[in-house]
Every structure is written in structure tokens, then in C-alpha cells.
Amino acid sequence: xxxxxxxPQTQPLEERLAEHAARLREEAKAxxxxxxxxxxxxxxxxxxxxxxMRDWLRMPLTTRA
Numbered sequence: 001x002x003x004x005x006x007x008p009q010t011q012p013l014e015e016r017l018a019e020h021a022a023r024l025r026e027e028a029k030a031x032x033x034x035x036x037x038x039x040x041x042x043x044x045x046x047x048x049x050x051x052x053m054r055d056w057l058r059m060p061l062t063t064r065a
Contacts, residue, residue, distance in 0.1 A: 017051035020044075 009016070024044035031037040 014051040014054045017047045017054075021051070022048035 010021075021044045023041050024047065026042040028037050028044065031040060
């Protein structure tokens with residue numbers, strides 16, 4: 001059985017997702033309008049949504065709208 005290489009994360013998941021979204025948005029700025037740029041922006045939106053969803057899930061049920 002192979003041993004897994006585990007890398008300890010130094011940043012919380014939501015921070016990593018937010019940074020990934022920012023990098024993707026910067027990458028999209030350099031691309032011409034079209035399908036590729038739209039796909040990169042969609043991935044950025046998904047990463048940002050993931051970061052926000054984790055925060056939303058941590059909220060108490062009484063404060064969720």
C-alpha cells in the first residue's frame with residue numbers, strides 16, 4: 001500500500017478559494033472575449049461561491065436568510 005503525501009495547509013479553505021478566484025479573474029483580464037475567457041470567469045465565480053458557502057454554512061440557523 002502506498003503512503004499518501006500529505007501537505008499541511010497553512011491557510012483556511014475559504015482564503016485559498018478567494019485567492020484562486022482573484023487569480024482567475026486576473027487571468028481572464030488578459031484573455032480576449034470568447035469562450036475561454038467565459039470559462040475562466042465561470043471557474044472564478046465557482047471558487048468565490050465556494051468560499052462564501054463555507055462561511056454561510058458556519059452561520060447559526062437563525063441568521064441565515
